[in-house]
Amino acid sequence: MNLRNIPNLLNFVLTVKLITVKYDSCDRWRTVIERYTLPEMGNLWTDAYKFKTWLQVEIAVCEAQAELGYIPPEAVAEIKAKANFDPQRILEIEAEVRHDVIAFLTNVNEYVGDAGRYIHLGMTSSDVLDTALALQMVASLDLILQRVGDLIEVIRAKAREHKNTIMIGRSHGIHAEPITFGFKLAGWLAEVLRGQKRLQALRETVAVGQISGAVGTYANIEPRVEALACQKLGLKPDVASTQVISRDIHAEYVQQLALLAASIERFAVEIRNLQKTDVLEVEEFFSKGQKGSSAMPHKRNPIRSERLTGMARMVRSYAVAAVENVALWHERDISHSSVERVMLPDACILTHFMLVEITDLIKNLLVYPENMARNMNCYGGVVFSQKVMLALIEKGLRREDAYAIVQQNAHAAWNQENGNFRELIRNDVRVQELLSPAELDACFDPQQHLSHLNEVYARLDI
Missing domain, CATH: 1.10.275.10 (Fumarase/aspartase (N-terminal domain))
Structure with missing residues (x-):
């Protein structure tokens, strides 16, 4: 498309691949494509x-x-x-x-x-721009906090449902020891609750305005006007504005959104890993008529989790731009302005969309306890190796010796088609001399690993 041939640039529609940028009387240039813009947030950035x-x-x-x-x-x-x-x-x-x-x-x-x-007596442009921008940021943050509350309740409900759904815990991607799916969700819930507290504190930080005139000296308007005007707007006067409100405040705002997006990404990546065909412990809800692949009819892909992973990258990238905006010249320049016209709407709209998406995803997540049990018991309960080792130590064996006996049997079962750690350790004469069959069987009871989880659940009202 040759833009020089377009007589009225304000009325053209530029289509690049799937991204359409439109203009109308109420919405100038959209910074986020409509696909990811929900009306309640998008309307705040028109x-x-x-x-x-x-x-x-x-x-x-x-x-x-x-x-x-x-x-x-x-x-x-x-x-x-x-x-x-x-x-x-x-x-x-x-x-x-x-x-x-x-x-x-x-x-x-x-x-x-x-x-x-x-109108505008004694004021400078940034008195209007920065104070009004604070109103937009607060309104956006209120919507985000509302959606964070929704996410908290959905995670808590799912965690309650699966408090006792036993699965394998993993470290380095390798089977470690038993946990429950509810315990995994408890960690997510705690993280979102921390995020909620940070955002609530952030709301107070960003709810500041300035009506201080050119370079912020109140030369042509007195501080009492600023105080009264900010009070009417539900804001506090900035403590020491220049001709602008310092951009460390806006940088903190975007950084907190990026941190929230990173938490959502963590949950999404976990779902993606647990949905792998050879794991399949959870799965995104797959609706009637949904298709997974244009070529392979069998596919059920974790597309929503993947979408969230990509969006988190975008929000995180704006944290860098926000920090770059802090260093303005003297009492002001406008190098920050062009960045914020894209960064702030994008970061708010994407974070809001991500919250709605992850909330619905977790609410409708398919959980497969049978697959969790199957995966946990592969190689004959090798994941109970620590319990066996500790039982041998309690019988007087040196830790190094106990470790060597258990590791030898565990590795003999590892990655073997019919590998069975429990049988191997039961038949080891060194173990037979120290542990009775009942004592050995107790080592393979997964409930021993869960006995203190109710303390965690109580902290989170699960």
């Missing part, structure tokens, strides 16, 4: 919503100015009654003036008339 928050900031400042006697109360009433904006018109003005806030103010004043002279 141009229409952004301009709405800009207007909220301007009106809050006007109200504060009036309360302090700087502008007539009747002017504020007129501003509130008449103020409006047209996203299309703002873009038309911006095409000429090359300044989005000036274009916005010009359009608002077209609606307000003479009272518009009281």
Whole structure:
């Protein structure tokens, strides 16, 4: 496509592979493809919503100015009654003036008339931009926290269901010792609960505004206006803004989203590993009529977990961009602006989608206890080697000697078609001299490994 042949760039639709970028009067350039944008979050990052928050900031400042006697109360009433904006018109003005806030103010004043002279008094563009951006970030975080709460309840319910579903625990990808699937989920739940606490603290951190004027010195607007306006908006004044709110706050915001995405990725990777054909202990729900492969009709692929893994990479990549934004020149530059126009909508929209996706995935996850039992008992219970070793030590055998006896029998069973560690160790005369058949059988009881798990469950209300 030759863009020079398109007479009106504001109305074109550019299609690249499967990604469609559209323009309309309420939604300027979409930064995340619609496939992964859920309306409740996507609506917070449209141009229409952004301009709405800009207007909220301007009106809050006007109200504060009036309360302090700087502008007539009747002017504020007129501003509130008449103020409006047209996203299309703002873009038309911006095409000429090359300044989005000036274009916005010009359009608002077209609606307000003479009272518009009281709008933006003593303010700088970043007073509007950064304070309004805080409103968007808080609103987005509230949605994310709501979805985190949903995920917590779904994991907790699934963990309760499988508190006693025995499976093998793995380290380095190799069979280790018995656990339960509920215990595995308990670890996920604890991680999400920690994330929830971090996000709740983050909400307070990012809920800051600034109405401090050029370079932040309050030369043309006093701090009392800032305090009143921020209070009306549900924000706190920044402690020491320059001409912008320092970007370490925004970097922390994106980093926390990246950390949450990393947790979701961990769960997704675990599901993918447990769904392997030769493991098949859990499986993503496969709906009627769903297809797994265009070539192989038998395939049931973990596509949702794979999707989440890929999305986590995207969110994580924005954490780097967010940190790069911290080092601005002097009291401000706008090198951060172009990054944030893509980074913040993308990070919020993707994290929100990931939460909804992983919640539904876990809620409908298929769990196969029979396969878990089969996998745990391969090679004749070799995973109970530590219990046998400890039993021999309790009978007075040196640890090194006990280890050598158990390892010899375990390795003899390992990767053998009919390998049976339990039979081999039972027939070892060195073991027979120290352990009775009943004592040896007790070593192979998986319940011994689960006796303290109720303490963990109680901590998490499972």
